[in-house]
Amino acid sequence: MQPHRVGPRAGMVPACLGCCRSRHCPLIRYLWTFYFHFKNLRFANGRNNTFLCYEVRRMECGLPVRLYRGVFKQVTPNLHAEECFLYWFHSIVLEVLSPREEYKIIWYLSWSPCFHCADQVAKFLATHCNVSLLIFSARLYCFWDEWVQENLRRLSQEGAQMAAMSFQEFRECLEKFVDNDGQPFRPWKKLYRNYRFQNAMLQKILSVSETNCIFSLFPSLLHRSTSLSENIFRFQFNNQQRIKKPHRSRRTYLCYQLQWFDGREPLRGYLQNKVAKHAEILLIDMMRSMELGQVQITCYITWSPCPTCAQELAAFKQDHPDLVLRIYASRLYFHWKRKFQKGLYNLWRAGVHVDVMGLSEFTDCWTNFVNQQKPFKAWDRLEGNSRSIGRRLSRIRESWGLQDVINSFGNLQLTPPLP
Incomplete structure (x- = not known):
């Protein structure tokens, strides 16, 4: 986001x-x-x-x-x-x-x-x-x-x-x-x-x-996606905490790849936020217009989902239990706020794979959505930033998992055994 x-x-x-x-x-x-x-x-x-x-x-x-x-x-x-x-x-x-x-x-x-x-x-x-x-x-x-x-x-x-x-x-x-x-x-x-x-x-x-x-x-017409430019990819997907001048807003870009298990050609493209709908909701709308069975959707996104988008993605996954949904985020959006943390945890509980983009994910995103001919060249501290953001995401998952355990114990009703 x-x-x-x-x-x-x-x-x-x-x-x-x-x-x-x-x-x-x-x-x-x-x-x-x-x-x-x-x-x-x-x-x-x-x-x-x-x-x-x-x-x-x-x-x-x-x-x-x-x-x-x-x-x-x-x-x-x-x-x-x-x-x-x-x-x-x-x-x-x-x-x-x-x-x-x-x-x-x-x-x-x-x-x-x-x-x-x-x-x-x-x-x-x-x-x-x-x-x-x-x-x-x-x-x-x-x-x-x-x-x-x-x-x-x-x-x-x-x-x-x-x-x-x-x-x-x-x-x-x-x-x-x-x-x-x-x-x-x-x-x-x-x-x-x-x-x-x-x-x-x-x-x-x-x-x-x-x-x-x-x-x-008309997603059925999309056989070959329009590629991101190198400059936009390197700026929008950059996982550094602070950006260098000139200060431009880092927006939401969502690169998606839909893979069927029957050998059909993968469907690729990218989406941006609109005022009325975020990129994640646009993706859901597009997927709901298609006949989805056993498919795998891989998403590379610049900002992790907001609470509303996380809720919609979780509901979408529950409506399609055979679907495999993987989301890799370059940066975490408002990770210190509890409602944003809860949104991420609800995605995990719904069976959505949520993780941080590392070198392999950046390379795959570059190859499929930017430039297939030119090898990906990592920017300074890419892997260090990924590890740091990954540790932060792990702490969110562990803390909310522990909170679930505490809540479960609190809901237990202990009664004496029946004679």
Whole structure:
């Protein structure tokens, strides 16, 4: 499990409204500002600011009615235009107008969202189902970075629609958000060629998400899983207690392998937490949609299950007594809390094999879900950390096993023998 939960104000940032208003304006004042910052170059040196032109519409009788239109730009290196918009939208729209209304938001961005902003916007969309978001970006920000790609896919999974800005969007942006003195949009050289490059790259990034979505809905189609990248595996499955900078959240990744005993090809894939369902519950839902007999399911998971997931996994195992379920965790989630310890012990009692990932499990996970050609190279203190986490897990099992014995003795009713 991952230690961070999405609250009711997810996607909000600790910024003051005054800071946001100081960078909020109805129009971009100068034409040269628009042409400089929105030019869709492949290599845009010196363009270190982000402009966000937005339009907020409310659905009335099935038709969109425009409410607000304006421009945000980056305030400081730590306060981006997307975060300013989220704070403004929550304070000005959701807290003033009816939160039950349906809203449609359109963004025209000079740069696509960075890793952090994509994460914030995804959380916001996940907790505001009445809001839809359409994002047009002039350029892709660090599109080669796997962490940026991952959060763009997550943004897409939460319902955001994304595309590169074409001639039509550039023209609309200039007409709606720039003080242009009535001058028409003048396209620059290679606009269309650069648009095709940006849009093809974006769709390539998002297509991985769409493939995973199809596989999760129709598991029978999944004969070959989409692999984890090496960087994501080494960061998310790393069993070190403290992580090095930059500090990113370590989320739940669950790699599963379903093996039949009749010689059929194994079914492999990986799942991530969603806001409404954790990865373990998604796995259970997938398995329940299949006809399971005598099978073995092996799971490699970054965080051990939370109490709710442990309860559901135990019930799933009891419903399928012929099934062999093995769970190997890289790290223990809130292992010092009794209800989390009890959840793990209930898994053992239900017949689920729960253990800590060691070198052999990391190697097997790497081979089946990351890279079959390249040998696994262990990080520093991998085996030492595994032994330490394993001892901690053993103490949990022993202490709760002893507690069971004590409770059993306490429930005994000692009566004198009958004559």
